[in-house]
Amino acid sequence: MRTHYCGELNSGLIGQEVILCGWVHRRRDHGGVIFIDLRDREGLIQVVLDPDRAEVFALAEQARSEYVLRIEGRVRPRPEGTVNKDLPTGEVEVLGTGLTILNAAETPPFQLDTHSADTSEEVRLRYRYVDLRRPEMQERLRVRSRVTRVMRNFLDDHGFLDIETPILTKSTPEGARDYLVPSRTHPGEFFALPQSPQLFKQLLMMSGMDRYYQVARCFRDEDLRADRQPEFTQLDIEVSFMTEDALTGLMEEMIRRLFKEVLDTDLPNPFPRLTYAEAMRRFGSDKPDLRVPLELIDVGDLMVDVDFKVFSGPAQDPKGRVVALCLPKGGDLTRREIDEYTKFVGIYGAKGLA
Known part of the structure; x- marks a missing residue:
């Protein structure tokens, strides 16, 4: 049915005959020559169809966005000055010698080459099968697949059974x-x-x-x-x-390999560690996001003798605590914004905010 994915074509295949299957991402008619950007899960390739082959050209004229095509052709270098450096396949194109319309398509409910934020979520979910054709959505599925594969391989290598x-x-x-x-x-x-x-x-x-x-x-x-x-x-x-430390070390090693193989990101060895007490004292949470630099600073000793009982009361209570959070540009907050934050921190048990 096909010999290559669209995104696999490169200069090493110049001169070869290929068969491709995919969706019409974009169609352009330039003075009698039709250009079709054919898309599959691996990427895009430009296909050129000349009027020399009348039957093939007539079918290409019928093709519209999201039609499903099978194209036969020969890989050739793009003419000088037309190389697309933003495209992995941008150095080559396919001269189409055969074309089959496998499936026609209605006009898509939204453009696939626009950012997802430009389309309402309701429309995207209603036409989920179209939304999943977006390169960004397909990349997310590929990343998830790679994550699962790396985890399985790591655990299999360390004697775990998948049950x-x-x-x-x-x-x-x-x-x-x-x-x-x-x-x-x-x-x-x-x-x-x-x-x-x-x-x-x-x-x-x-x-x-x-x-x-x-x-x-x-x-x-x-x-x-x-x-x-x-x-x-x-x-x-x-x-x-297995001891707790041994299991923790094994899981850290798995996460390091996961980030390296999937995202090419090196994580520290070993991971930073906080005791529960330190995490709660510095961040007020047992699962702090260490990318956020804001920390709680105890100021209870400064509040013991103040007249404002809201602060002096907790400062004198052995179970109480008064802390400050140094917020960059916090002086620009309006009173309304501060009041909204006061309601927000109440969800997590804070008695007040000023």
């Missing part, structure tokens, strides 16, 4: 509500979808499967929030006969 656990199970007392699935064979009874494979991991450890992992699907019947969603995927791991 699949059941999806239909019993309800377990965890942090959120379970999704329930009615049983046809047992009227009035229900299966629960697992929030995580916790029970099965423990069974596997007791059974002697001392290193287990699974890229597991998890389900939680709760309202959508910034850090919660109804279903998600997590890397699930359980081990026996």
Whole structure:
């Protein structure tokens, strides 16, 4: 059906006959010569169709955006001055000698070569199959695939077994509500979808499967929030006969390899470590984002004798705390913005803000 992906063509293939399949990303008619940018998951290639081959040219005239084509042709260098340095395949083009329209297409609901922010999310989700054709969306799927592959390879190399656990199970007392699935064979009874494979991991450890992992699907019947969603995927791991430090070191090594192989980013060895007490004292959170340089500074000793009881009270209380956050350009905040931040920090237990 095809010999190459569009994005694979380069100067090393000049002179070769190729067969390509893909979508019409863009079509241009330049004075009797038709140019088609053909797109597949690996990228774009420019296809040139001359009127010398009347039948092929007539089909090319019918092609429109998002038509699915099969094109036969010969790879050749682009004419001098027309090389596209922004395109990996920009040094070559394909002179089309055969064309088949595999599928016609209606006019797309939005342009695929525009930024996703220019199209409403509602429209993108309604036409998800079109949205997923965007290069940025396809790259995200490729990154996810590479992440999963690197993790699997690393864990396989370190003696972990990839074991699949059941999806239909019993309800377990965890942090959120379970999704329930009615049983046809047992009227009035229900299966629960697992929030995580916790029970099965423990069974596997007791059974002697001392290193287990699974890229597991998890389900939680709760309202959508910034850090919660109804279903998600997590890397699930359980081990026996391993110390906490050994397991932590192994996971750090896996994350370092993951960032290096997927993003070509070097992470420190070892990772920086904070005690719970230090994290709470400096950031007020047990999972601080260390990319944010803002830290809490204790000023209780300065507030003990002030007349403002809102500050002096907590400063004198052994369980109280008064801290300052040095905010760049904080002096530019309006009173309204400060009041909104005061409401916001109340969500996390702060008694006040000034």
